[in-house]
Amino acid sequence: MSTASVNDSSLPPVTKPASHWLWVAVSTPAHSSVSEPLSYLSDAPIAPGTLVRVPLGRREVLGVVWDAPPDGAVPDLPEGVTPRSIAGVLQGVAPLDASWRRLTAFTARYYQRALGEVALAALPPQLRDLTPEQMARRIQRKTRKKKDMAGVASAAIHPTPAPVALSDEQRRATLQIEAEDGPFLLFGATGSGKTEVYLHSVQRALEADPRAQVLVMVPEINLTPQLEARFLERFAPVYGDEAVVSMHSGMTSAQRLKSWLAAHTGEARIVLGTRMAVFASMPQLALIVVDEEHDASYKQQEGARYSARDLAVWRGREQQAKVILGSATPSLESWHASRSPSTDDPHGGRYLRLHMPSRIGAAELPRVRLVDMGQQPRGAVFSPPLLQAITERVERGEQCLVLLNRRGFAPVLHCKDCGWKSDCPHCSAHQVFHKIDRTLRCHHCGFTQRVPHACPSCGNVDISPLGRGTEQLEEQLAELLRNVITPQRRAARVARIDADTTKAKGALEEQLAAVHSGEIDVLVGTQMVAKGHDFRRITLVAAVQPDGALFSSDFRAPERLFALLMQAAGRAGRDADYIAEQGGNPPEMWIQTWHPEHSLYTSLRRHDYPRFAAEQLQERADAGMPPFAYQALVRADARTQEAAQAFLTAVSERAREAQLPGLDHVFLFPPVPMAVQRVANVERAQMLIESAHRGALQHFLAAWQSVLHAERANHKAVIRWLVDVDPQAI
Structure with missing residues (x-):
């Protein structure tokens, strides 16, 4: 346990008698290596879980009174260190119970973070800023409001809701x-x-x-x-x-x-x-x-x-x-x-x-149709069969969803003469072309600039977009469907929902309401509309460019792609009565792919998740990957890539020299640059740690913390480092 103390004569000394030691979780600076909780004095005992205001350096911050150490020992203060007292208690807020404290303590321990960081981040931001006096006034207002509402409340007894018929x-x-x-x-x-x-x-x-x-x-x-x-x-x-x-x-x-x-x-x-x-x-x-x-x-x-x-x-x-x-x-x-359980795995x-496995009522799962783009006209965004299917659905008054998990008009602008591309000056990534406001935007650091009138490298005025985003799909569909008339005798309407169109407060709700009311005939969107939404009139879903994830370096990419496509397919044909009213045409999921024979698509056509999962789990078992192994990533951000990798190499060598607990059951891979290695002018490298035993990995990571803190002092170019336990992307 550490003690919050001062040896600066400019700070006020403790003026009230205080004889009770408290251990308080506070949010200390990242990588400060200060062990937690911190020790404070109080003139009265305070229950664990109580929210208090405490001095920390020259600031006053919120803290959570934590459980005393098992031995109850009084902190051993270094010579010249003066203990400090708490500043006040947030009255009116009951202490956080032991189960909450155990949850935050486990989170901090398992994910290799400071206790105070996790505990304070779990509390609402406004609570961290309120003084005891402000909190007391807020509680008083809330109590008065409750009494006023109780005085006018109806005495009627509400019945239990009628049971819903279950399948x-x-x-x-x-x-x-x-x-x-x-x-x-x-x-x-x-x-x-x-x-x-x-x-x-x-x-x-x-x-x-x-x-x-x-x-x-x-x-x-x-x-x-x-x-x-x-x-x-x-x-x-x-x-x-x-x-x-x-x-x-x-x-x-x-x-x-x-x-x-x-x-x-x-x-x-x-x-x-x-x-x-x-x-x-x-x-x-x-x-x-x-x-x-x-x-x-x-x-x-x-x-x-x-x-x-x-x-x-x-x-x-x-x-x-x-x-x-x-x-x-x-x-x-x-x-x-x-x-x-099985004979090989009895437990x-x-x-x-x-x-x-069945949909509610008579609704059926959509038929999955694969379009081999190798057999379609060169450069076609929408294959003729898919365009015809969308047209027929719209003409019958049905809705369609077109999925492309990439926003903007095009991923990059390109000059054919000199090869220039719209790279971000601050990241090792391209700036995305947004046609609607004629800007180039980096989706990693946020840097934005106007589209140049000519190539900055050679002056060629003929710079063109490469690839496609949701903006481009929306524009092209609107053009392709401009002569399509709905049963309401109006032109087909195309709309787009992605992170760019939903920035304003209430924009998403307004756009979803338009879809639900039938004002939109074709919806173009990213993954944010492909899951969880209950669209009753959508009968066709199309995925335009899904192949990229099939050959990703991230072993989880196929799993994410299958989930996205199957969830997107699930938006079609959810209302059997509506399908019957429209003539009974079965719902469809169209996938435009260059690899129609891929096993992922074979399982998807049958809506056969168990088969897909069995294949993926077998591959992972053979390769020793999660869930058959446990992983952590250590990432270093530095001014240069060499400095980031040097830090990771050094902490790996120190771990081997110290023979840290669990090292015999842990494998440390060499450091490598991240997929996007530079973001906002900061170079990033990562190192994978893997073990067949979760306990061994945890013991190693816990012992490694001191090495990481100590080695940081020898690498001045390192800006920060972090540990990611059970990473979702590598």
Whole structure:
């Protein structure tokens, strides 16, 4: 334990008698090598989990009182060091319970981050800035508001919502969830009614315990509004509007604090949120639902690089809460963890797999059609068969979705005379051409400039775009469909939804509402519209350029591609009644590819995820990759690539010299540049660490921290380093 202390005479000394030692988790600077928690004095004992304001250097910061060390020893102060006292307690906020503290401590330990960094990042930003006096005033206002609302509240007793008729598959799944402990992997086809299983399980949990709380997580912010609407419709009549709250980074600081306090006090019975919600303080947690559990968005990519899905499973076990992981395309880790017992593997996996292969009602899965682009006209963006299929759908009043996971008009501008390309001056990447505002933008560092009138290298005025983005698809489809007339006797309308068109507040909701109302005939979008959305009128989905991931250096790329395409296909034909009204033409998924015989597409045509997963798992087992091995990445950012790699080489050599614990079971690969090795004029290198034993890897990483801190002092050109445990991209 370290002691927060001063030996600077300019700082005020301790003036009040204080005899109680406290250990407080605070957010210390990254790589400060200060062990945590820090020690402070208090004139009265304070319970662990209490939020306090404490001095740190010349600042006053928020801290969380932590559990005292097992031996209860008084800190041994170095000579000349004066202990400091806490500045105040945030009254009105109940202490964070032991289960929350264990969750944050485990996260910090497993993902190799400082305890205070994780604990304070898990709290709403506004809470970190409030003084005890400001917090007291806020609590008083909230209490008065509750009393006023109670005085005018209706005394009517709300009935339990009428039960929704479940399909046989849904009923079997819900009965197993009620009867077993889990964790559960709900493997359900797109449109099979997984959300209704979630709602039913939530209802059962809340009915079983009048104080029970439920956490429901989705991978992206844009999926929360429609989910919140369904939960409010189901549960607000019984528990009130205040019982359902959301938590995600798109909310204002005041909104996030309000939701956090509602969950912390138990007022919120249901919390909906993105990955950050896994740290919500929910003392009566009874059920956790992780929807689209395969999604890479559950992995944090800054600071503490935690996996919210994995932490949800850990938290469920620790708080004895049931956990449901749901997906039509589960992650291979979850699929492997839910394997059935066999003669070779008598114990099987630790998850219970629940299978729902059929769509609700008479809806059928879309037929997958592969278009061999080698047999199509040269340079065609849309093959004639696909264009004809889109035209026929639009003329019948149906909607189509065109998927291209690349925004902008073109990935790069190019001069044919001298070979110049629109490279970013600050990154080892191209600037993307955005035609709509005539700019070149780097999607890595954000650098933006106007499109040059001529080639900056040779002066040639004939510079042209290479490749395609969603802007270009939108423009070309609008031109190709300009003479297509819908049953409403109007021209076909094409719209685009991607990160560029949804920047403004409320823009995404407005565009999705236009799709749902039928104002849009063809929707062009990136992966943000390919998953989770319940489009009732879309009957055709087309993937234009999916082949890039087939031959990626990242071993997870095929898994991500299969999930994206299968999830996109699931947007088509979700409403059997609508399909029947339109004449019964089956929904379709079109894929334009140069490799139609690839095994990934063979499995996709059959909607056969188990076959795809079996092939991928066999490849990974043969290569010794996750989930059959455990990995961590150490990344170094420096002023030069040589300095970054030199640092990684040095810490690797120091680890071998010191014979760190676990080293015999760990393999350290040589450092290499990252795929995009320079971002914002910072060079980046990485080194992979791999082990067949999770425990050995963790022991090694924990012992290696001191080496990393010490070696940093010998490499002045290194700006920062970080450890990424269980990386999702290599």
